[in-house]
Amino acid sequence: MSPDNVDPRGGRDPGTGAGLFRMHPDGTASRGSRILGIVVLLASAAFLFVALVASPPDDQSENAMGDLVRIMYLHVPAAVACYLAFFVTAVGSIGYLRKRTEGWDLLAAASAEVGVVFTALTLVTGSIWGHIAWGSWWEWDARLTSTLVMFLVYIGYLALRSAILDPVVRAKRAAIVGVVAFVNVPIVHYSVDWWRSLHQGPTISRFDPTIDGLKLFALMFGMLLGIAVYVWLMIHRFRMQYAAAHLEARGLDLALAERRAEASGASATAQAAATAAGSEPVGASTVEKEVLR
């Protein structure tokens, strides 16, 4: 324990931002995630070149989409990533129900957050495509509709998480909802599919261009990149949640110690706070003081 830890403020000047930076000496990054981040960044530049410049427009298939086909290189990877993310949420939920350890719960939570972002991206790109191909921002297309329902289900999942303060209760309930939400995905998909097939008007053009050569490469590249971006974001959200959970727990410990000290006499306050801080691992104590201040 450094002498810094004895002072509840960690010896920092509360007026400057310096303390804020010291709060996260390593941020949420590690060596591995930094390398992944750099690779993703470089690959994104290469991907944009392939998808927007190098690959040819779609002019061979029956209802040729021309340059419009390029939105698919973003839309399909986003859709793949969101399904992967919700699958990981379900795995994390089941893992939590079996093992009851914090890590599984945080995995489910982090993955759902990133999944919701990718679902939003899928919906927006799908809608833009529909605006050009169908002439309207929204059609009750089976895939678009079931994706929207899935989006709302996982918004609910995140709302449930943010509404429960007790981490154990939150983890357990969220795990049940995480499983139910994933089970629900195929049910919604099939019911919407049947529903649409009943009222199918004139055939609307879908995402079915001729995919070969550089176009196929762009699509595959995009999917791999989408998964890599998902993994990178998920790692950071996971670490963020982990730090937040521990910050909360330690802040509570310190506050309890302070209240106890108040009860036993004002003169002992500083000493008790120091004891509480001293009993914690290095690094964490500076964080919680920042919050309590």
Next chain:
Amino acid sequence: MPDPAIPAEGTVAAVLADARLVAAKDLRLEWRSRVVLSQLVPFAILVLVLFGFALDPDRTALQKATPGLFWLAVLFSTVLALQRAFAVEATDGVTDALRMSGLDPAGIFLGKAAGLAVHLGVLEVVLLAGVSLFYGATPHGPLLLVATCVAATVGLAAVGSVYGILSAAMRVRDSLLPLLLLPIVAPVLIAASQAFTAAYEQTSGAGWRWFGLLAVFASLYAAIGIFAFEQLLEES
């Protein structure tokens, strides 16, 4: 917790006995308070009347929309019935009492779901009378109509009970429960409305496929509830 020494059939029987106890308790509670009868049934009728205002008194439009409007009214009422059914468990530490009562969690789930299903069943009978009175809709396939009501009600009661206990003790449950529940039951709304359309338009052949979907939904969520209720009851 069931005693491990009790044989498998005994356990199933014990679960069903527990379910009967819980369902009887809920129905007795309703019989004495008459909250569903005096508030929920009038609410459902009110929703039918409001749909009429929204869609013109033109009966052809209302008749065409009858299946969807009927099931929308059921869904809204389900949310209210659920809040009522689990509010009585949330106050005065009843959840703790229930947990320590020694009743099998699966039994408690089945009991709550059965109680809810009976309430919803009564509501649907009133609503069916309401749509034929207000919208002039007359069903042609009574068997499909009844089967759809049963399957959809079991599904709604099962998934509703899972989400009901989940949000029972929460301060934000009034706004959170509809957000969690309604997207999950979207397939019920689609399938039940389509089956009803078939029943009202005398093309019941196509409707049985939708009934199948409802039955799958109901059994799936009943199974989830039976296995998950212990976890949900553990800590609330």
